[in-house]
Amino acid sequence: MTRDDALALxxxxxxxxxxxxxxxxxxxxxxxxxxxxxxxxxxxxxxxAVVQQEWGQGLIRSWNxxxxxTLPQRVGDKIARLVGVGAGELVVADSTSVNLFKVLSAALxxxxxxxxxxxxxxxxxxxFPTDLYIAESLARERGFELLLCDxxxxxxxxxxxxxxxxxxxxxxxxxxMHDMAALSRAAHEAGALTVWDxxxxxxxxxxxxxxDGADFAVGCGYKYLxxxxxxxxxxxxxxxxxERFWQPLAGWMGHAAPFEFTPGxxxxxxxxxxxxxxxxxxxxxxxxxxxxxxxxxxxxGGMAALRAKSLALTRLFAERVSATxxxxxxxxxxxxxxxxxxxxxxxxxxxxxxxxxxxxxGVIGDFRAPDxxxxxxxxxxxxxxxxxxxxxxLREVLDTAxxxxxxxxxxxxxx
Amino acid sequence: MTRDDALALxxxxxxxxxxxxxxxxxxxxxxxxxxxxxxxxxxxxxxxAVVQQEWGQGLIRSWNxxxxxTLPQRVGDKIARLVGVGAGELVVADSTSVNLFKVLSAALxxxxxxxxxxxxxxxxxxxFPTDLYIAESLARERGFELLLCDxxxxxxxxxxxxxxxxxxxxxxxxxxMHDMAALSRAAHEAGALTVWDxxxxxxxxxxxxxxDGADFAVGCGYKYLxxxxxxxxxxxxxxxxxERFWQPLAGWMGHAAPFEFTPGxxxxxxxxxxxxxxxxxxxxxxxxxxxxxxxxxxxxGGMAALRAKSLALTRLFAERVSATxxxxxxxxxxxxxxxxxxxxxxxxxxxxxxxxxxxxxGVIGDFRAPDxxxxxxxxxxxxxxxxxxxxxxLREVLDTAxxxxxxxxxxxxxx
Numbered sequence: 004m005t006r007d008d009a010l011a012l013x014x015x016x017x018x019x020x021x022x023x024x025x026x027x028x029x030x031x032x033x034x035x036x037x038x039x040x041x042x043x044x045x046x047x048x049x050x051x052a053v054v055q056q057e058w059g060q061g062l063i064r065s066w067n068x069x070x071x072x073t074l075p076q077r078v079g080d081k082i083a084r085l086v087g088v089g090a091g092e093l094v095v096a097d098s099t100s101v102n103l104f105k106v107l108s109a110a111l112x113x114x115x116x117x118x119x120x121x122x123x124x125x126x127x128x129x130x131f132p133t134d135l136y137i138a139e140s141l142a143r144e145r146g147f148e149l150l151l152c153d154x155x156x157x158x159x160x161x162x163x164x165x166x167x168x169x170x171x172x173x174x175x176x177x178x179x180m181h182d183m184a185a186l187s188r189a190a191h192e193a194g195a196l197t198v199w200d201x202x203x204x205x206x207x208x209x210x211x212x213x214x215d216g217a218d219f220a221v222g223c224g225y226k227y228l229x230x231x232x233x234x235x236x237x238x239x240x241x242x243x244x245x246e247r248f249w250q251p252l253a254g255w256m257g258h259a260a261p262f263e264f265t266p267g268x269x270x271x272x273x274x275x276x277x278x279x280x281x282x283x284x285x286x287x288x289x290x291x292x293x294x295x296x297x298x299x300x301x302x303x304g305g306m307a308a309l310r311a312k313s314l315a316l317t318r319l320f321a322e323r324v325s326a327t328x329x330x331x332x333x334x335x336x337x338x339x340x341x342x343x344x345x346x347x348x349x350x351x352x353x354x355x356x357x358x359x360x361x362x363x364x365g366v367i368g369d370f371r372a373p374d375x376x377x378x379x380x381x382x383x384x385x386x387x388x389x390x391x392x393x394x395x396x397l398r399e400v401l402d403t404a405x406x407x408x409x410x411x412x413x414x415x416x417x418x
Numbered sequence: 419m420t421r422d423d424a425l426a427l428x429x430x431x432x433x434x435x436x437x438x439x440x441x442x443x444x445x446x447x448x449x450x451x452x453x454x455x456x457x458x459x460x461x462x463x464x465x466x467a468v469v470q471q472e473w474g475q476g477l478i479r480s481w482n483x484x485x486x487x488t489l490p491q492r493v494g495d496k497i498a499r500l501v502g503v504g505a506g507e508l509v510v511a512d513s514t515s516v517n518l519f520k521v522l523s524a525a526l527x528x529x530x531x532x533x534x535x536x537x538x539x540x541x542x543x544x545x546f547p548t549d550l551y552i553a554e555s556l557a558r559e560r561g562f563e564l565l566l567c568d569x570x571x572x573x574x575x576x577x578x579x580x581x582x583x584x585x586x587x588x589x590x591x592x593x594x595m596h597d598m599a600a601l602s603r604a605a606h607e608a609g610a611l612t613v614w615d616x617x618x619x620x621x622x623x624x625x626x627x628x629x630d631g632a633d634f635a636v637g638c639g640y641k642y643l644x645x646x647x648x649x650x651x652x653x654x655x656x657x658x659x660x661e662r663f664w665q666p667l668a669g670w671m672g673h674a675a676p677f678e679f680t681p682g683x684x685x686x687x688x689x690x691x692x693x694x695x696x697x698x699x700x701x702x703x704x705x706x707x708x709x710x711x712x713x714x715x716x717x718x719g720g721m722a723a724l725r726a727k728s729l730a731l732t733r734l735f736a737e738r739v740s741a742t743x744x745x746x747x748x749x750x751x752x753x754x755x756x757x758x759x760x761x762x763x764x765x766x767x768x769x770x771x772x773x774x775x776x777x778x779x780g781v782i783g784d785f786r787a788p789d790x791x792x793x794x795x796x797x798x799x800x801x802x803x804x805x806x807x808x809x810x811x812l813r814e815v816l817d818t819a820x821x822x823x824x825x826x827x828x829x830x831x832x833x
Contacts (some may be wrong), residue, residue, distance in 0.1 A: 022746060028475045035478045042474035050469055050700065058647055059457035060443045062783060063450045066832035071647060073831070098695025100669030101516060128681060133670035133695065136683035140668040151681060176679075225696070232473055232486060232699035253555040254515030255548035262833045264591075264787050266566060268551035280513025280548065281640065284647035285465065286698035367478060372679050406687060416480035416488070418677045 004323065012319075017293035018312050022384045024296045026231075032389045032396075034368045037175075037203055037345050037379030040229030043328075046292040056202045074291070075235075075256075075282050076275065078230075081294045082228070082237050085199060085306060086220070087211035093239040095287060097252075099202055099223045100133045102238040103254050105250035105277055106219035107141050107169060109240065110196045112248040114166040115173055118194060121166035123148050125157065125195070131175045134200055138169055154179065158189050165195035172210075173203035173343030176371045178335040180208065180343045187216025202226060205237075206297045206397055207313065207344040209306040218244055227344070227381060231295030233288050238277045247272045254279030259315075305378075312382035313344040316390050320378060321346045323394035330400055334375055345379040355418065359411035360400045366393045370418050419738065424806035427734075433718055433727050439711045440644075445719050449783045452590075452618055452760050452794030461707040468703045474707060482652045483485065489706070490650075490671075490697050491690065496709045497643070497652050500721060501616060501635070502626035506653040510702060510815030511693050512667075514617055514638045515548045516651040520665035520692055521634035522584060524655065527663040529581040530560075533609060536581035539564050540572065546590045549615055553584055566818040569594065573604050578592045580610040586798040587625075588618035588758030593732075593750040595623065595758045602631025608662045611659075620652075621712045622759040622796075623719040633659055642759070642796060643707030649701050650776070653692045656791075660688045669694030711798055728759040728799035733806050735793060736761045738809035743816055749790055762786075770833065774826035775815045783810045785833050 013019055026042045027033065033041055057065040066072050079094040086093070101299045107124070114121050124138050128151040144148040150261070152160055154174075161168060168190040173180045187197045196218040204210055206227030218241050224234030254306060255261045256278035257288050261271045270276035300309050318339070324346070325333055331348040350357065351374055358370040368378040378393065400406055428434055435542040441457045442448065448456055472480040481487050494509040501508070511517060522539070529536050543566040550566070557564040567575055569589075576583060583605040588595045602612045609739070611633040619625055621642030627635055633656050639649030664685045670676045671693035674684040685691035715724050739761070740748055740761050746763035765772065766789055783793040793808065815821055 026470075026474045028477065029475070033477060039473075039478045041477065042469065047466060047469050047474075049782070050465060054457065054462050054465055054646070054704070055441075059441045060456075060460075062443065062446070062456065063454045063784065064777070067830040097512065097516065098669065100695035101512065101667060104667055122579065130681075131670075132673070132676075132681060135681050136668040136670060139667045139683050140664065144666055146433070223547075232480070233696045233702070235698060236695070249555065251555045251559055252519055253551040254513065254518060255546075255551060256515075258547070258551065261547075262787060262831075264547050266545075266547060266550050266555050280515035280651070281648045283650060283698035283701035285700040285704055289469070289700055303748050362479070365795070369478065371711060372677065415482040416677075 004319070006388065006391050009319070011335045011385040012387035016312065016384060018308060019301065019302060022386070024299060025384050027384065032366045032393050034366065034378040034380060034385070034393060036381035037226050038369055039232060040293060041291045041384060043229055043296045045295065046231065046289050049292050050285055050289050050410065053285055071284055074284070074287055075278055078287060078291045078294060079237060081291070081298060082205065085241070085277050085297055086205055086222070089238055092242060092274055094274050094277055094291065095224065095235050096282065099200065099221050099236040100137055101252065102221040102236050102249045103134055103137045104141065105252055106198055106221060106238060106240060107138060108251050109244065109248050110167045110198055110214065110219055110328050111141060111145050111147060113196060113244060119193065121164060122146070122392060123164045124169055125150050125160045126169045127154050127157065128136040128152060129174060129176060130171050131200065131202065134171060134396065136165055143306065145247055150203050154181070158187060161189045161193040161195060163194065164235055165190065165193055167196050169198040171200040171202060172206065175203055176184060176375050176377065177347050178343040178345035180341055183217065184215040191216055203343050204331065208310055212239060213241060217241065224290045224293065226342060229296050230290030230292065231286060231293065233291040234293065236281060240274055240277065250277055256280060300383065309382045313341045313380055314387055316380040316382060316387065317342060317344065317346045319387060320390040320394055324348060324397055327394065327398040330401060344381065345377060347378065348376045349374045353371065353406055356406035356411040357400055360406045360408065361396055363411065364396050366396045370386055372418065419734070421803065421806050421808055424734070427802035431727065433715065433797060434787055436715060439714060440799050445780045447781045447808050449793040449795065449808060451779065451796035452641050453784055454640055454647060455642060455708060455796065456799060458644055458707045458711045460710065461646065461704050462651065464652060464707050465704050466669065469657045471619045474800045479661040485814060486699055487664055489699070490693055493702065493706045493709060494652060496706070496713060497620065500712055501637070501825070503654055503740050504627055507657060507689055508652055510639065510650050510652050510705065511697065514615065514636050514651040515552055517636040517651050518552045518615065519556065520656060520667055521613055521636060521653060522553060522582065523666050524659065524663050525582045525613055525634055526556060526562060528611060528659060536579060536580045536610065537562050539582050539584055539739045540580050541566055541584045542569050542572065543567060544589060544591060544627070545586050546615065546617065549584065549586060551557050567597070572601060574721065576604045576608040576610060578609065579609055582611050582613055584613040586615040586617060588623065590618055591658060591790050591792065592762050593758045593760035595756055598632065599630040605632055618758050623725055627654060632656065639708065643705065645705030645713050646701060646708065649705040649708065650698060655689055655692065664691055666696040667675065671695060686709055715798065724797045728795055729754045731795040731797060731800055731802065732757060732759065732761045734802060735795065735805040735809055737813055738806060739763060742809060742813040745816060759796065760792060762793070763791045768821055771821035771826040772815055774824055775821040775823065776811055777813055778826065779811050787833060
């Protein structure tokens with residue numbers, strides 16, 4: 004594999020034109036779309052129109068005239084197409100953490116009604132911390148136990164004590180992807196419900212939530228969906244569960260008739276009851292532009308084509324780094340079927356300064372404590388030559404000990 | 419009072435230059451800033467800079483380099499100055515509904531620890547519905563009773579059964595303002611805690627939360643703070659309560675060290691534990707511009723000066739409409755001390771079409787079911803001549819029965 008080989012792969016890539024949808028800063032190889040997706044070209048004009056025309060000129064009238072009131076459902080229907088569920092089953096709302104609170108509450112309510120002897124939430128010890136914190140909070144409040152184990156021990160804990168299996172589909176650190184269908188089947192056979200966090204999956208890997216046995220799901224708008232910093236998140240409930248309970252964040256936007264202003268809560272039909280307060284419209288409008296960049300892959304093969312390119316990118320990068328950086332240990336699964344859209348390497352001490360040195364060179368990945376160098380690949384805009392060049396930069400940083408420079412060893416607030 | 423008298427009041431108004439901070443659509447008298455504040459001139463450029471420079475060019479680096487990570491506290495400190503609390507005591511987060519869930523949960527946790535025999539949340543039947551829905555949800559979940567009564571019966575229900583008094587300071591329909599100090603004192607004397615919703619107060623009336631006996635407060639960013647549609651909300655806890663419990667939405671942004679990625683939740687010190695997920699940055703940046711428009715009144719007398727002008731505006735409008743529209747009944751308190759920054763009139767049948775006819779004339783107030791015509795005055799940009807002209811338009815709509823036109827009788831999704 005030479006740099007020319009990588010350039011040839013880009014030249015032959017049918018998805019290459021999708022990169023034109025984005026504003027990318029010059030001189031940067033961006034491998035952090037799994038933390039914050041890049042800016043779509045359409046977003047600045049759309050947000051400006053929402054600010055200046057819809058808000059500035061339309062003012063309060065835009066709730067009707069500009070369709071603000073149904074935007075959570077409209078953008079939700081677009082995301083539904085990317086995660087393999089039906090229109091009307093998914094809405095955009097709040098943050099991933101808040102949505103997880105809603106669906107985990109609902110799942111625990113269902114279990115409390117149907118199988119009150121089940122008192123365990125089962126999850127992975129290395130799940131994203133905010134998921135564990137929310138689960139810890141709900142477990143404490145509702146009298147459940149939060150059982151954390153390693154990924155390979157999950158099946159053994161799906162027994163008659165399990166109430167809910169709560170997992171992030173693709174691990175935020177290692178990029179390891181669970182087999183959603185197999186684990187959901189095991190959970191259902193044991194009598195438990197499943198809650199899936201799609202933060203590192205939606206827009207990155209093909210999903211079929213309903214046929215793969217998900218009961219509830221949440222996901223993030225600002226990673227592979229390119230919705231912008233802190234973009235609102237999404238929430239889905241399988242239609243057979245959607246109306247069984249209200250979720251506890253029973254705000255007016257989830258009411259059956261919010262503008263009747265009645266004092267008693269009457270939940271809206273279906274997934275709309277998972278809305279709560281007034282949505283952050285500027286961020287929500289930006290999210291729609293981001294989702295549109297992923298939908299634009301539809302005529303070119305959609306999520307299946309994006310997945311094939313993503314695997315080719317991560318394979319190329321993993322092979323190059325493994326071959327040239329012997330002091331790093333690959334922390335992501337080598338098998339395609341087990342890997343999301345990122346590749347991670349660990350080093351017991353140098354992860355942080357090495358990543359800072361890379362960022363100073365314009366190769367932007369991130370560090371995840373305590374020891375992980377994380378590189379996310381977004382097939383909408385990542386190129387094969389980017390994967391090749393990034394691996395070369397990494398090798399040079401290590402070979403020259405560039406990471407020793409003092410400025411690369413100063414900790415920032417956000418790592 | 420003639421139109422020239424109103425013009426003379428504007429000419430003599432020392433706050434008049436503050437109107438220059440805003441983009442106001444031509445031909446519109448906007449009296450709905452209590453539902454959605456108008457667009458500050460600074461906002462479009464600021465949001466564009468966040469989108470194009472901070473996100474588009476800075477990408478993930480902007481969490482540190484552009485100070486995104488501390489923006490909830492920075493904007494919170496600015497709002498703190500408007501509601502009479504200290505820096506570091508208030509943060510911007512989520513929606514008002516979600517924040518109410520947090521603080522009401524915390525208050526109920528405190529009561530459950532200190533006075534478990536108290537099982538009642540006391541509120542006003544005409545409180546804003548989302549507040550009641552959240553309270554209904556928490557009451558059901560925690561085994562409390564939600565007692566709703568009329569405003570004048572509140573003191574009678576502050577007894578040994580009361581756990582929490584939860585009120586919106588200024589009523590969303592009538593504009594009636596509670597005496598926060600007196601009711602809080604009564605609640606405390608009875609042994610109950612107080613939770614105040616400042617949705618129609620922050621930026622509209624002077625507040626001194628701590629000295630007026632508030633234990634917790636939440637408020638809205640998109641009304642008098644001019645933060646834009648769905649702007650994030652804010653949350654405050656009295657410092658003596660801030661660290662007593664976590665709130666149940668225990669997301670990673672409220673963790674003591676979110677980037678250590680540890681599996682156990684350890685709440686941040688103080689009010690920061692009331693953060694949950696990643697904030698909606700575009701909407702949060704716009705909120706800061708809105709808050710700055712209120713802070714700009716500081717050198718001109720601040721909230722006290724704004725309040726004096728607000729009362730003069732609502733008095734003028736109330737007097738004109740009462741004198742010229744006998745078929746309407748004033749629904750707002752005539753006494754200044756009991757009135758927020760809005761004036762409402764009721765009509766048993768015609769509220770909706772009359773408001774639609776007014777909006778078609780460019781006089782934008784709103785209708786609140788079942789019978790309220792609501793007119794909000796924002797002293798930052800509302801003029802005395804606006805109040806005069808709006809009253810004239812209202813009289814003409816009624817005198818000519820313009821409201822009979824079919825298009826004014828078609829219901830919109832949002833009223």
